[in-house]
Amino acid sequence: MIEDKNPQRTSIAQLGEFGLIDHLTKNFEINQASTLKGIGDDAAVLDFKDKKVVISTDIMVEGVHFDLAYMPLKHLGYKAVVTNVSDICAMNAKATQITVSIAVSNRFPLEALEELFQGITLAANEYKVDVIGGDTTSSQKGLIISITVLGEADADEIVYRNGAKATNLLVVTGDIGAAYMGLQVLEREKQVFQVNPNSQPDLELYTYLIERQLKPEARKDVRTLLHALEIKPTSMIDISDGLSSEIIHLCKQSKVGCNLYEDKLPLDPQFINVCEEFDIDSTTVAINGGEDYELLFTIPIEDFDKIKGNPNFSIIGHMTEESEGIHLVTRANTKIPLKARGWNALSESE
Numbered sequence: 001m002i003e004d005k006n007p008q009r010t011s012i013a014q015l016g017e018f019g020l021i022d023h024l025t026k027n028f029e030i031n032q033a034s035t036l037k038g039i040g041d042d043a044a045v046l047d048f049k050d051k052k053v054v055i056s057t058d059i060m061v062e063g064v065h066f067d068l069a070y071m072p073l074k075h076l077g078y079k080a081v082v083t084n085v086s087d088i089c090a091m092n093a094k095a096t097q098i099t100v101s102i103a104v105s106n107r108f109p110l111e112a113l114e115e116l117f118q119g120i121t122l123a124a125n126e127y128k129v130d131v132i133g134g135d136t137t138s139s140q141k142g143l144i145i146s147i148t149v150l151g152e153a154d155a156d157e158i159v160y161r162n163g164a165k166a167t168n169l170l171v172v173t174g175d176i177g178a179a180y181m182g183l184q185v186l187e188r189e190k191q192v193f194q195v196n197p198n199s200q201p202d203l204e205l206y207t208y209l210i211e212r213q214l215k216p217e218a219r220k221d222v223r224t225l226l227h228a229l230e231i232k233p234t235s236m237i238d239i240s241d242g243l244s245s246e247i248i249h250l251c252k253q254s255k256v257g258c259n260l261y262e263d264k265l266p267l268d269p270q271f272i273n274v275c276e277e278f279d280i281d282s283t284t285v286a287i288n289g290g291e292d293y294e295l296l297f298t299i300p301i302e303d304f305d306k307i308k309g310n311p312n313f314s315i316i317g318h319m320t321e322e323s324e325g326i327h328l329v330t331r332a333n334t335k336i337p338l339k340a341r342g343w344n345a346l347s348e349s350e
């Protein structure tokens with residue numbers, strides 16, 4: 001489905017390990033004051049002065065986390081950075097540096113790795129993170145990419161998963177479910193392509209969904225938005241596995257329950273249309289879909305006036321005592337227990 005626009009194939013064996021590293025990393029710039037030494041020595045050197053340092057790692061394996069049949073390498077590089085930066089945003093911190101480690105089989109020519117690093121560079125510039133190191137090695141089969149991200153925050157700014165209180169409001173940024181439906185569209189087109197390689201997909205009706213799947217963004221703006229509103233969340237998490245599963249994480253770690261309201265879920269019109277086309281229940285996808293990289297957080301009910309009507313945020317529920325459990329309150333006003341990845345949770349009771 002993705003055409004090979006770059007017919008030139010330079011074998012990476014030709015360059016050797018050091019030549020390859022130099023080639024891939026020569027364009028990275030340093031912008032953060034905390035980066036004293038980036039790529040080029042045995043280790044990078046950082047100085048965060050009086051800030052706290054937050055750090056997170058994610059690994060992505062070909063065939064498990066991505067499929068190169070419809071994921072262009074440039075997008076993969078971009079997304080790998082974004083998913084890491086999103087974890088730092090979810091701590092209410094600012095991402096500052098990343099390291100990038102890759103294992104590649106000789107099936108990948110130099111041009112493929114250049115594309116991957118173009119995506120990494122784009123994201124590094126967009127999120128102003130310095131690439132300060134990494135590792136490059138070979139794999140027997142396929143591509144593995146592991147990114148570690150560092151970020152900074154004042155000690156009193158950091159928000160954990162375990163601070164939610166009963167009566168807190170539950171808030172989500174942006175809209176949810178679109179990335180999952182984007183994946184469904186891409187999977188369908190891949191199957192069509194396998195049957196008829198000459199078919200050219202018409203993806204116009206799905207642009208937003210596909211963009212949410214192939215080029216997600218981390219909500220680095222939320223830290224600033226909340227700061228301006230003088231709101232500090234009591235707990236926060238990013239939506240990588242799906243709303244339902246993230247709510248359960250917040251509840252378990254904070255020892256509270258939750259009522260999530262079906263009619264409050266923020267859904268994009270294109271998402272609703274495509275759910276209809278695929279004959280899938282939009283609520284089921286919205287709460288179980290995943291990969292939205294929006295932020296989910298709780299705030300004291302006293303902050304309601306500061307956030308109500310703000311287009312960046314939707315109040316989708318409230319926390320309760322732990323003993324009340326974790327529920328979705330449907331439009332028909334019935335309560336369904338929320339389950340992580342509970343694809344059957346809705347259909348069972350409908």
Ligand code: ADP
Nearest residue numbers: 021025039040041042100101102133134135136
């Ligand atoms: P070492 O032998 O100490 O592991 P390497 O030769 O692997 O060093 O790497 C040389 C430099 O290039 C180091 O600064 C390392 O962090 C950096 N580097 C290696 N691979 C990558 C990569 N994929 N992305 C970014 N930096 C890398």
Ligand code: MG
Nearest residue numbers: 134135136137
């Ligand atoms: Mg090394």
